[in-house]
Amino acid sequence: MRFSQRMGLTSIRDTIQVDSMDDALRNGLWNCVLEHYLNPISIQTKFTRGELFFENLWSEYFKSTFDDIPLSVTDAHWVLKGYFFNEPWYKVYDFIEFLANTEYATGDFIDSCNRILKREMSGFRFTNNYLAPITSEEEIAAIEEAISITISPISGHLSRSLELLADRQKPDYRNSIKESISAVESLCVNISGDPHATLGSALNIIEKSGKIPLHGALKNAFSSMYGWTSDAEGIRHGLQDEPDLGFEDAKYMLVACSGFINYLLEKAKKTGLDLQNT
Numbered sequence: 001m002r003f004s005q006r007m008g009l010t011s012i013r014d015t016i017q018v019d020s021m022d023d024a025l026r027n028g029l030w031n032c033v034l035e036h037y038l039n040p041i042s043i044q045t046k047f048t049r050g051e052l053f054f055e056n057l058w059s060e061y062f063k064s065t066f067d068d069i070p071l072s073v074t075d076a077h078w079v080l081k082g083y084f085f086n087e088p089w090y091k092v093y094d095f096i097e098f099l100a101n102t103e104y105a106t107g108d109f110i111d112s113c114n115r116i117l118k119r120e121m122s123g124f125r126f127t128n129n130y131l132a133p134i135t136s137e138e139e140i141a142a143i144e145e146a147i148s149i150t151i152s153p154i155s156g157h158l159s160r161s162l163e164l165l166a167d168r169q170k171p172d173y174r175n176s177i178k179e180s181i182s183a184v185e186s187l188c189v190n191i192s193g194d195p196h197a198t199l200g201s202a203l204n205i206i207e208k209s210g211k212i213p214l215h216g217a218l219k220n221a222f223s224s225m226y227g228w229t230s231d232a233e234g235i236r237h238g239l240q241d242e243p244d245l246g247f248e249d250a251k252y253m254l255v256a257c258s259g260f261i262n263y264l265l266e267k268a269k270k271t272g273l274d275l276q277n278t
Contacts, residue, residue, distance in 0.1 A: 015166045016135050016251075018123035021089030024168070028116035029096055030084055036109040037099060038077055053104055061098045093124065093131050100129050118247060121166055134248070139255045146183070146258035151190065151275060154261060157183035158254070165250045173250040180250075180257040181229045184222065187261055190275050191268060199226040212267045222260060225253075 017025060041053060054076050058064045070076040084092060100110050110126045117125055123135035147158045161179035164172040181199065188202035189195060191211060203219045206212055268275060 015162065016121050016123050016140065017089075018133070018135055018137070018140060019089070021092060021122075022120070025116065025120035025122055026085065026089075026092060028120055029092060029113060030081070032109060032112040032116060033080075033084070033096065033099065036106060036112065037104065038073075038080070041073055053102075056102060056104075057098075061095070097126075097129075097131050100126060105129070119168060121168065135251065139251075142255055142258045142262060146261045149261070149265065151187070153186040153190075154183045157186060158258060158261075161250075161254050161257075165247070165254060171247070171250075173245040173247065176250040177229060177245065177253045180253040181226060184257045184260055185226070187264055187275075191264065191273065199223075211273060212264065212271060214267075218260075225256070 037053070054069050054073075055066055057080075058066065058069045062068075070079055084095060087095075096113055099105060100113070110129065114126050116122075123133055124131045125134050126132075143158070143162065147155055147162070149155050149158075157179045161176045161183065164176035164179065185199035185202070188199055188206060189197050192202040192205040192209075194202065194205060197205060200223050203214070203223055207214050207216070207219050265275075
């Protein structure tokens with residue numbers, strides 16, 4: 001994670017790109033357009049396919065006239081590139097979604113786009129030929145609220161979880177999940193007052209002591225989640241064979257743990273519980 005992100009100067013919503021598009025994401029998507037559409041046209045011995053492709057773009061996407069189409073494939077290429085790199089981020093998504101639903105579309109184009117969208121931490125993926133959000137505003141807000149907490153072990157674990165998830169060169173989903181659940185454990189140990197407790201025992205102490213009203217089903221849900229991350233095949237133990245974990249697993253845990261932390265802190269605030277910054 002970059003300095004600006006650690007210091008809160010760069011928004012989490014820019015790290016998980018839900019209302020923005022950085023150069024790496026835009027460049028990667030343009031390369032998909034080149035590979036699957038423009039380059040194959042430029043090497044055709046006949047211009048017919050190019051004419052039909054550009055006619056479709058100009059009439060159906062740009063809603064323009066045929067005589068506005070540039071006179072050569074090269075000129076049309078540069079017009080499209082200018083559009084792609086100068087329009088707002090959402091227009092880029094409009095454009096690639098349109099391409100994915102033309103008669104020229106291939107599954108390879110969609111697969112290539114999804115690979116770039118995942119690599120560059122976009123908040124969207126192609127599903128059934130249409131771009132769908134995989135990260136909502138509510139999820140982003142929950143993460144941002146939890147990371148802003150001044151209790152250092154909690155914010156530290158969550159920041160590290162996001163850092164490991166957002167590493168575009170070598171994301172570490174396994175340890176991202178570990179950091180997310182460790183943030184919950186840190187808070188619950190703090191609330192329980194037992195520095196030697198695990199998450200499971202801390203949740204039991206909280207429930208029995210009545211320090212915070214905690215519904216049994218909610219407690220059991222996080223106890224089970226802790227069990228998943230702690231069993232012989234789980235996250236918190238060193239594994240010879242790393243489990244098959246992906247972005248969606250790590251993101252779910254970060255969002256779920258952030259939400260639970262926000263919930264517990266609000267409950268603690270209402271009961272007047274003074275939590276120590278350890």
